[in-house]
Amino acid sequence: MIKIENLSYTYGDGTQAIKNLNISFPSEHIFAIMGFSGSGKTTLLNCISRFIKPQQGKIFLDNQNIFEMDVKSFREAIGVVFQALNLFPHMTVLENMTLAPCRLRRINEKDAKNSAREMLERLGILELADHYPSQVSGGQAQRVAIGRGLMLKPRLMLLDEPTSALDARTTEDFSHWIRELQSDTNFIVVTHDLEFARTAASKGMFMSEGEIVESGNIDGVLRHIKRG
């Protein structure tokens, strides 16, 4: 569903973060973009989410060039969950989730709240509805952030380093949880945590210095890296 052609991105200081990248991601429930710090994986995520514009190359979502889509339909098609989550601290969990549907889709507040509650139930955190973000744990906040993104029913959701703030135990729980999440949305997970990628994702790719080292089935990719 995502196709990337000749993508290059160079920062203002001359660092080339992505070097002429070509790849096509299959429609996969969870696809992992792996790599260590400085490999260019976060830059790639920022390009796909249109926060930065590459100097060269194209990105297609279901054969549509994302840079030619209008902002609203693009944002409804691709959701992003940030490394820092960026939940809105002045709103309850429920309000965090209903803001975008109410403002973008003009859904009335009552309906939005109902579907948000359904979403929370599916995510197994309905009891958090009236909590503020500062009152929930790291693992719970992660689920809230994903739930907030899912409210717009995007075709694709990008997760940036979802496990960076979680301990080993919570990370394991989270990887099982997301693998078993019933959803029409596909996920691209950017992570440096290879163990997490192995548990959660079925396919993936490994990046280093702005280039793809290996891609395909997750086990194959990981085997290749260990050999390398």
Added chain:
Amino acid sequence: MCFIMAMKRLKVPVLLMSMVCAITLSATSDEFVTALTGKFPPFNYYNEGGDLAGFDVDVSREIAKRLKKELRIVTTEWDGIIAGLLAGKYDAIVASMAITPERKQSVNFSEPYYRSGAQMFVHRDNPNHIYSIDECSGLRIAVVLGETYQQFLEKNYPDIEVVTLKSTVSIFEMMEQQRIAGFVTDRLVGLWQIKNAGRSFVPVGEMLYTESIGIPVRKDSNKLLKQINRSISDMKVDGTMDKIYQKYFGTVGVAEGESAVGGMTFSIIANKLLKGFAITLLIAFLAISLGFLFSIPTGLLLVYNSGFWALPSRIIRMFVDFIRGTPVLIQLLFVWLGLGLKAFPAAIITLGICAMCYMAEAVRAGLISVAPGQALAARALGLSSFDRFRFVIWPQAFRIALPSLMNNVVALIKDTALVSIISIPELIREAQSIISVTFEPHKYYLIAALMFFAVTFPLMKLSGRIERAIQAKGFKHD
């Protein structure tokens, strides 16, 4: 939160403001507008009924009658009284102003309407047998602390032992106890005070020096000056001036209703203080509401200073710095006298701009302490730039800015005390006018302070509470 309410109810303040403006309508040709301080009994002061009275007031009234015009009296501070005349706030000053060469450079004076000067008084029994100031060598002669008579005596009569006392009341007590031989004060003021206090002191010898008291008008008011001069000479000829003089300084009888200094009733005092305080709060409310409203775009401009907004942002930054770096008092006088606005609009606009600048800094600080990820997350959700500001950035910035906004509100409420200088009858000014009659500054300044405190203290407490609540909810980011 009170601001939001304030904004929603903006209709009410607008209405009030127009009422206030209506009250302070400018001088029409049918009016004779004069200025005085209201703090110089018996020449001009507030009587026990809370109304302006005194020699100057009666003279103004008689002149207005002869000019066939309606009299309107403006009370203002002595320090700015000539500036106000030059700015056209009133037509003339009938406030016992001595004619001096310095003052003549900026205004034209009428013929003197009375003369007074420094006079020595002794006890009627005259135990020291003094008949002139020249016979006072080695004697203790009293003056009121801070009056110019002290320097005059020390310079011209170095052999006299000058005793400075804090008020006429203490001088009178010392006189009765014969601990001083005599005292020097203004001849007419002294006569009046002696009469009112029922003392047996008498003036002796010539006045040490005399002053002629005239009515200043602007240099271009030649016609008015001629009319005033004619009125004064008519009043001298037909006995009106004598009648007024007798009323205040005559030896026979005490003018009814004019003697009871210190006799202001409680209800009049309370009424004056409450009215003054209402005006204080009204001005504070209007200025703060306006200031807060405009502080949001101003604060935004201070933060978003790139691209198209770079130049406006720099200009606003300089303006805010300038306002914050100059005394509010000067700004008030500039707007009132320099730009010639009416007192109420001048006060509200000046304090409003001040509020805007100080609050804009608080808003700016709030905006920059919202984590950058918040805007990004709102963008990722597809919110428009207005929605991002309204639902995500502003609510957080406002919560962070709130304690310092509240501090600004407290400071601004206190700053309204300054508008007494531009002759608005707010709390301080009313307190001063009460003090000029009751001579109890300790009491009424304390009451005025407590009235301010009754409003500012809950605000300060509230501000502390909000701050703790915000910290508890974890809105502060690193």
